[in-house]
Amino acid sequence: MSIEQFIENEVKSNDVVLFMKGTPQFPQCGFSGQVVQILDHVGVPFKGLNVLESAELRDGIKVYSNWPTIPQLYVKGEFVGGCDIVREMFQAGELQQLFTEKGVVVAAS
Amino acid sequence: MTMSDLITKKLTEAFAPQSLVVTDESHLHAGHAGHRPGGESHFRVYIVSNAFTGKSRVERHRMINALLAPELEGSVHALAVSALAPGDATT
Helix, strand or coil, rough: CHHHHHHHHHHHCCEEEEEEEECCCCCCCCHHHHHHHHHHHHHHCCEEEEEHHHHHHHHHHHHHCCCCCEEEECCEEEEEEEHHHHHHHCCCCCHHHHHHHCCCCCCCC | HHHHHHHHHHHHHHHHEEEEEEECCCHHHHCCCCCCCCCCCCCEEECCHHHCCCCCHHHHHHHHHCCCCHHCCCCCCCEEEEECCCCCCCC
């Protein structure tokens, strides 16, 4: 399987995927950590993929999305954005709205 | 020219911003992966421009990322971006 097929499979078979540095339990970058905190706060289950474990994945995800930085959030196969965008959307209430529109179940807050 | 000056110059020429603040935050990331001696690795950009009117957040970031691609491939490790159009609520 090519790295592109691997990424495609991950973002299509999981509702919410975060490509990040480190793991959701142990983020190894402040920007990745911020997105984990926001997703946890919203109460949405997500799959974290650690790009530090694979140079191929780290490079591949940047090409896949045409986006030069990590973290990258995908919802239902669609690229949402990086740390700044996720934070702005969260603060504006748009992130929660996106999950609702996409039919992603979030924990009641 | 410092990296901040270069980023400021490129953004000014490309987007004719009404407001632009480029901050070198490298010192906040000392010891962190991606930091390097001499700094100039972590930057924050606040920009307001008509060029972003009607563009999504992802589109706005892509415009800036494309412009600064050589720098992002080089010594710039992180670029935090707030890209607003005039009239956008400042959050």
